[in-house]
Amino acid sequence: ETGVTQTPRHLVMGMTNKKSLKCEQHLGHNAMYWYKQSAKKPLELMFVYSLEERVENNSVPSRFSPECPNSSHLFLHLHTLQPEDSALYLCASSQDVSGGVYTFGSGTRLTVV
Amino acid sequence: AQKVTQAQTEISVVEKEDVTLDCVYETRDTTYYLFWYKQPPSGELVFLIRRNSFDEQNEISGRYSWNFQKSTSSFNFTITASQVVDSAVYFCAIDRGSTLGRLYFGRGTQLTVWP
Numbered sequence: 001e002t003g004v005t006q007t008p009r010h011l012v013m014g015m016t017n018k019k020s021l022k023c024e025q026h027l028g029h030n031a032m033y034w035y036k037q038s039a040k041k042p043l044e045l046m047f048v049y050s051l052e053e054r055v056e057n058n059s060v061p062s063r064f065s066p067e068c069p070n071s072s073h074l075f076l077h078l079h080t081l082q083p084e085d086s087a088l089y090l091c092a093s094s095q096d097v098s099g100g101v102y103t104f105g106s107g108t109r110l111t112v113v
Numbered sequence: 114a115q116k117v118t119q120a121q122t123e124i125s126v127v128e129k130e131d132v133t134l135d136c137v138y139e140t141r142d143t144t145y146y147l148f149w150y151k152q153p154p155s156g157e158l159v160f161l162i163r164r165n166s167f168d169e170q171n172e173i174s175g176r177y178s179w180n181f182q183k184s185t186s187s188f189n190f191t192i193t194a195s196q197v198v199d200s201a202v203y204f205c206a207i208d209r210g211s212t213l214g215r216l217y218f219g220r221g222t223q224l225t226v227w228p
Binding site for chain 2: 003004040041042043045048056088090092098099100101102103104105106107109
């Protein structure tokens, strides 16, 4: 597959569940990102990884835990979420952390009940 | 701090009309990049254009054109002869021109093109 692939596309979870979002890119990019897109809010940057090292954690609650085992994969582990965490979670990658030309995945639509 | 304002929340046009999406930005940086991304119903944001703050030349790509004016801190996007496939949410964004960039997005403009 080309581009950035996110799984699952849709996820419904209870507040006490633990789940993980997966993102995969085979573009040879060195940087990967998690963004949160809520209704009526700007896209919010959550985490930035460059060469598998976290370079930014944008004041995200600890109930969101990222993992980047290699340059092609990025995970977002979720636990004890709140209903207000319901949103579209977008993964993106770029050649490097500077420049802003990102390739985005289609996102995971998360609903917390 | 960097900020992008897209005052138009929703725009509706009929096919073949021209439409301009407005973008106003704020930054204290002298070097920065401006972007437009398109988000179709499928969800993924698609990169359209990046402009360097030192290059104010307008750009045209097919039916798309961009007008960058530093004097008014604006980076407007015009679609000529709109088509139904242009229906999407369009985001303007800014990134500081440093080694650790971070894209700041506007809230987006929902464009609906009716047949």
